[in-house]
Amino acid sequence: MELRHLNYFLSVAESLNFTKAAAQNFVAQSALSQQIAGLEKELGSKLFHRSSRSVTLTEAGRVLVPLAQRIVRDVEITHMEMDALAGVRRGTLRLGLIQTPATSVDIIEVMGDFHHRYPDIEFAITNGPSEPMAAAVAAGTLDVAVVGLDAGDLPAGVDGLPLAVERLVAVVAEDSPLTGRKLVAIPELVDGVQFIHFARGSGLRRRVEAAFLRTGLPPEGSFEMGQxxxxxxxxxxxxxxTIVPHTDVLEAERTAGPPFSVIPLADHDAVHPVSLAYTSARLSPAAAAFVEEVRTHLDPPQSRPAPSPINL
Incomplete structure (x- = not known):
């Protein structure tokens, strides 16, 4: 089994299209098909169901995907470690980012400082809900991710560096009867009106649903949005x-949208933790340097030490 065979397999598994996978790998479709057939013969199992209209993974193919991803990533890390020993500053940092910014550390500022220090490290950015990105860190398909979860919410084997704990607040129309209230309980907030949930799988959705459950109300939203x-x-x-982190309200107030009212929640446990997720047991030199960069930004500016030198 050769590494390129696994790369070909992963390309087909992702696109479910032999033509696209061949183009991505700059090989002829016939050659890619032969390599996949050879891999199937070596493993003794068919990896794809093929028809004139579709390509789907077999059970064996679904089992192979995470194993192949891990093997390919481990080889990449091996090359990067050898580069580190040689003092070569290069590589790729696969970074996941949620929509909600952390209050105590500006990730964009971190990325800028990191790029200035390691200009030959390329970013590969993924934007998505917290839970899938944390799972991707556990699987090794993301190096690090900023997620709306605390350490206890992360998958086994994934470390969490706390970045912030944000207050959740209610947002209502300016002419709402609730406008002017100093606090609002969730039953009052949703009485007779639709509730707008954030996307499933997000840390925010998890925290808002937990707040609903603490009131005894079912966490049923009328509809959900992805932004x-x-x-x-x-x-x-x-x-x-709706209910959102306070920092998102501050961002929205800078736009030219219609005015709205913000009311603190009576539930003091309604907060949104933000963490940097990574796996210390499988950390590439680039990822280790990024975690170190984040740590320096968590300190007060006047007391920030220079990041420890890391050979990449």
């Missing part, structure tokens, strides 16, 4: 009410 700014704008227009 926090859109949730705030809809609430501002009276389409419903």
């Amino acid at each position: 926090i700014l859109d949730m705030i704008r809809l609430a501002a227009r009276g389409v419903g009410v």
Whole structure:
């Protein structure tokens, strides 16, 4: 079994299209098909169901995907470690980012400082919900990820560096009867109006549903949105009410959208933790340097030490 065979397999598994996979790997489709057939023969199992209209993974193919991803990543890390010994500063950092920014550390600033220090390290950015990205860190398909989860929510084997704990607040239209309240309980907030949830699988969705459960109400939203700014704008227009981290309200207030009211929640446990997820047991030199960079930004600016020198 050769590494390129696994790369060919992963390309087909991702695209479920032999033509696209061949183009991605700069080989003829016939050659790629022969390599996949050879891999199937070596493993003694068919990896794909093929028809004139579709390509799907077999059970054996589904089992092979995470194993192949791990093997390919381990080989990449081996090359990077050897580069580190030789003092070569290069590589790729696969970074996952949620929509909600952390209050105590500016990840964009971290990325800028990191790039200035290691200009030959390339970023590969993934934006998505927290839970799938944390799972990707555990599987080794992401190096690090900023997620809306605390350490206790992370998968086994994944470390969490706390970045912030943000207050959750309610957002309602400016002409809402609740406007002017100093605090609001969730039953009052959703009484007779639609609730706008964030996407499933996100840390925010997990925290909001937990807040609903503490009131005894079922965590049922009328509908959900995939962009926090859109949730705030809809609430501002009276389409419903929503709950978001306070930093997202500050971002929305800078836009030219309709005015809205922000009310603190009576539930003091309604918070949104933000963490940097990584696996210390399988950390590439580039990822280790990024974690170190984040740590320096968590310190007060006047007391920040220079990051420890790391050969990449």
